[in-house]
Amino acid sequence: MATYHIETYGCTSNRGESREIERALRDGGHRPADGPADADVAILNSCTVVEKTERNMLRRAAELDEETAGDLVVTGCMALAQGEEFREAGIDAEVLHWDEVPAHVLNGECPTHTPDTEPILDGVVGILPIARGCMSNCSYCITKFATGRVDSPPIEENVEKARALVHAGAKEIRVTGQDTGVYGWDTGDRKLPELLDRICDIDGEFRVRLGMANPGGIHGIHDELADVFARNEKLYDFIHAPVQSGSDDVLADMRRQHRVEKFREVVAAFEDRLDHWTLSTDFIVGFPTEDDEDHERSMRLLREVRPEKINVTRFSKRPGTDAADMKGLGGTIKKERSKTMSTLKMEVVGEAYEAMVGERYEVLVVEEGTGDSVKCRDPAYRQVIVRNASDRGIDVGDVLNVEVTSHNTVYAFGEPIDEADPASVEPASVDSVSSP
Ligand code: SF4
Structure with missing residues (x-):
């Protein structure tokens, strides 16, 4: 769990994006710092209305880079439109889309929604934490100290909560947990496929999104799970399986419960059964024991599986973890590897969205x-x-x-489009916004 400092510039919608980021961070167990100096992550939500604003943004980013001992993330309109200017100005920042910031701050750790909080309905989105804890002991993770081993409520209890969310107006149910793939392990049964089937059986018009499931946790049920996705239209065809590295040596040092081949097998099971689907995965770059060849292995894996959503996180130490005691890599190496992978990520993800045009x-x-x-x-x-x-x-x-x-x-x-008229596409007016 990290502390964050967030600064927002510009219009109301930018402030709205910052509220969204903060909400996701707090949901993930993070808390605000007293200021940038105390923050693990400083976030600059930038604006780019006029040239003077751009200069101010660059100046403020440089100041934050100095002031914070943690990472700097730049997001917002200027980051999206002119992200390279921060790099050209020598500012050591991750340049990210608003939606990517919470995952980046998570630093490869799992989110901390827990089932002892009531399910949350936020607009039409219902958050359903199905279990607390995980079955892992990742060497870089601080979350596990707070959440412990997996503790799974019975299926019926989670289904009832999902039903209540649907009755309250939820159109999208987000099934969450530190590691949804290990739901039920504590009671000797791997129950995620059955739980998803049961939630999808609830009457009503809604969709279900499965939250983070580590490859090690779902590997033993990947065929069964992919079948559940193939037969349930209510389930978004989306999995978030964080691989973290393409090197088995680094995965061993991270104490992840999977190796690269297991991850490949999980991906292949979904690839076999689904046509249009999204693989979301995470990579940590610059783990203390990652050498150049390990990094290349991660790059090759990314090119090979071509995920449609990718979170790239530069490794940072969390106090009290075993990885914090390892001799770290220099900031320049981590920065370079992060930049190389982020460039490839934009290419791979961009291709996925390009393929959607006209569909x-x-x-x-x-x-x-x-x-x-x-x-x-x-x-x-x-x-x-x-x-x-x-x-x-x-x-x-x-x-x-x-x-x-x-x-x-x-x-x-x-x-x-009007489904009755296959040629119909209503034109947008000229004052359309250019970004969400
Ligand atoms: S799976 Fe690993 S990263 Fe996630 S909460 Fe457990 S120990 Fe932490």
Whole structure:
């Protein structure tokens, strides 16, 4: 669990994005620091209205780089439009889309939603923590000290909570936990496939997103689990299986419960059964024992499996963990490896979104975006932005048919279509926003 400092510049929608980031961080067990000097991560949510603003953003980023002992993350409009300027100014920052910031701050650790908190309904999204704890002892992780070994409530209890969320208006249920793949291990049974089937059997129009499941946890059930995805339309065809490294030696030093081949087998099971799906995975770069060849192995694995969503985290030490006692790599090496992998990530993810252009999908409107846009999710949980929502009478919770017309590396833009007219794509007006 990390402490964070966040600064926001610019318009109301940027402030809204910062609130979203903070909410995700607090949900993940992180807490605000007193200031940048005390923060494990300092976040600058930037604006780029005029040239003077850009200069101010660069100046403030450089100051934060100096002030914080932790990592610096730059997000927001300037980061997305002119991210290279921060690098050119010599500022040591991760440049990320708003949606990528919470995963980056997690630093490879699992989120800390726990089932002893009541399920949360946030707009049309219901958060359903199904179990507390994990079955691992990752050497870099501080979360496990707070959460302990997995403790799984019975299936019926979780199904009842899901039913209550649907009755309360949830259109998307997010099944979460430190490691959803080990749900039920403590009671001697691997119950995740049955739980997902039972949640999908609840009457109602809603979708279900499975949260982080470590490759080691789901490996023993990967065929059964992939079958559950193939037969349940309510399940987003999306898995988040953090591999963390393409090197078995580094995985052993991280004390991860999987090796690269197990991860490949999990991916292959889903690839065999699903056409349009999303593999989300995480890589930690610059782990203390990672050498150049280990890093190359991670790069090769990324090129090979080509995930549609990738979180790249530069390793940082968490107090009290075994990895914190290892002799670390220099900041320059970590920075270089992070930059190389982030560049490849943008290429790989961009290709996935490029392939969606011209395709048609049924999407769920999950939340409001910036300006008059809405954020939607397609059946593979890819983000699709639809603009001019109020003119079109689109509300959060609606289900739309859209054609993807363009993309912006980590999300797509879609235009509503009339299913009765295969040629229809309503044009967006000229004052459309350019990003979600
Ligand atoms: S699986 Fe590993 S990273 Fe996740 S909570 Fe457990 S020990 Fe931490």
